[in-house]
Amino acid sequence: MEAFSLLLHGFSVLLTWKTLVLMMVGLLLGVFVGVLPGLGGPNGVAILLPLTFTMDPTSAIVMLSCIYWGSLFGGAITSILFNIPGEAWSVATTFDGYPMAQQGKAAEALTAAFTSSFIGSLFAVMLITFLAPSIASFALKFGPPEFFAVYLLTFCSFVGLGREDKHKTIISMVLGLLLAGVGMDTVSGSLRMTFGFEDLLRGISFLVAVIGLFGISEILLTMEERLALRGHAARISLRVVWNVWKELPRYWATLLRSSMIGTWLGVTPGGAIAASFMGYNLAKRFSNDKESFGKGRIEGVFAPETAAHASGTAALLPMLALGIPGSGTAAILLGGLMVWGLNPGPLLFVEHKDFVWGLIASMYLGNVVGLFIVLSTVPIFAAILRVPFAAIAPMIVVSCAIGAYAIQNAMFDLWLMVLFGVVGYVFKKVGIPLAPFALALVLGNRAEDAFRLSMIGGQGDLGVFWSNGLVGTITTLAIVLLFWPLIEKVWTQATRRLSSAKA
């Protein structure tokens, strides 16, 4: 119960008017930067970091982490309303969130997203509170083969559990992997596929691609179809919130599963993205009604959002305990810690108790306060859909452009965004799913590096992927998921034959 008393101490550090005000300001700023696609958490935190230099570390980290929470909440808004993922891990939220908005259930979808984010974060924070040391040491078990196995698992679960045509999923994924290879190859230290263009040096930015693929292409399609967003005026009242909350207990299994996946993957870098996809795919896998996924099912919003936020929260743990950031935003926060003279590492928990427990307490408070703040913005955001398309479309294009430009302050990225908009349009027309492309683009590089480092370390023997229990289990699971449709077929046929033989 030492953790409990330390947590109470954390709350006492936190509960001053000054910190509470900072918390509110941080959350509002966070929601604001989260809404703009591309601007997102890392940039928002980076821009506001200097504001906190003159504060004491606890107030500063509370404000910054609240910006982080705010942006986590905010990322879902554009995914649901306009099919534009505000953050990498919001991609999976678009699958069912956007159809819901089109059916006039934007308010429900937003409420569902915010609520499940809250649940995911809360779950992860509670685990951090009581199990921090053991989770941190779990993260240490991950070498290159383990990392590769996790990425493989994500890719395989997509192919095996996706509802789309397998061939098209693989085509889309391979194209994504190809583009992920552009730029510097860190293992050999040389440039590849840049064709002498300086703008291609840094590779193809995932966020630029996603803004184009999902956002711009959606605008193109809408324009072609009927010049109207298919959203209907949403009725908004407290009743909507209550109705969504009433649904929650029915989906306890999905929420719990997504929370656990999220927390687990959160402690490994890049995990939030993998977590949101895996949460979604597994929810679909275990659902009795697989067909309704992707057509506006509320569970399809709960699953990825819970997982993404559990991992977004858990991503702070390896940063604090090991000094390795689990996400881009965590990396910026890490920079902040050092400016305030705190060195993240195993001793931070021992030497700076006030700070660590103040931060953990702020995770609880920030999430509770954040939930109420974002819920109160639901009517505003849902009302956007009632604005005529002719007025809203230019605004969306402009905010996409600002977002794409803000990532690297590069004009080149704007052209890239337009190009990806056209690619997305074509993909949608010929029925190639976009999500595997996005997934491969964001994880392709890391998966490749992890694979090649495993090969260097293992002297080129594929056996490294079964060299210990942890990596062996994940790899085997990945392969089972890849061939799941086949296994399922064989299984049902075998049981049918068995039962008919019995009869």
Next chain:
Amino acid sequence: MHYIFKACVSASALLLGAVTSASAWEPTKPVELIVAAGPGGASDQMARMMQAAIQKNNLMKQPIVVSLKGGASGAEALMYMKGSDGDAHKVLVAYSLIYMLPLSAKLPFNWRDLTPVSILALDQFALWTNAGQPHKTVKDLVDAAKASSVPLKMGGTGSKREDHILTVFMEKKTGAKFSYLPYKSGGEAATQLVGNHIASNVNNPSENLEVWRAGQVRPLCVFDKERIAYKTKVAGDLSWNDVPTCKEQGLDIQYLMLRAMFLPGKVKPEETAFYADLFKRVSETAEFKDYLERQALKPIFLAGAEMRKFLEEDDALNKALMTEAGFVAK
């Protein structure tokens, strides 16, 4: 006569204007500190520390922002600086990358196209092992590497760069074999060492400091001709000064990495002068001194002709090392 008078007045006014602006050039918009590495790394930390030191001590009227351009192992930042000729509102936080990347990746970049402002510190490299492993000296590690049937794993940051060079020269000097694993950052190499996924790494002191203090890793030696000067106890009852040099341990390899500030090319002398003065004052702040000691950096302050001379020599040295290691792209 009248015209001559007028011409004189305008000429002197021009001259006067030039003189005042020369003595008091100041940034007119926010200054961007360009980091050629990922977030949280040593360069990022240095940039954030400078940002904080400048802001807290009011050393400059305009705000200063840190901009991370670590894409393509830092090539992004170098090309960005190259393309910013004449813009005195961009400052690069440079390190040995400026010599090596053009050689290994055939990047069309030459540091001589930029304007050197000052060198603020030199960073050390050390050889580290996991504290749970039996290797207590360089000899232990080398013997273990020779006895092992598969090469021991050495972790480092990036490929064909400082860490990789040190590994190659360790192989050359000792005859032991290592397989080098290029990670994305020193922080990652540190964690991987703690998790026993690699046998050793050649991290900068700052990158391994926290895990050393926690008793998870052990420094075997420092790649410098003299020991690190700081005698404050850091990890248990050990100080940086207690770590032997690699030469003392029979491994004669020395390497120091510069930490310097550059402006883009074609900036005016008064602009360079402003920053040289600014960084001089930064180097005198308590924040900076504290930072040097905390990261076990070697203090040095060079500007102007001295700095150019240092850079030329350092460039030649790095080029020789890269060539000998076989890392220069054909």
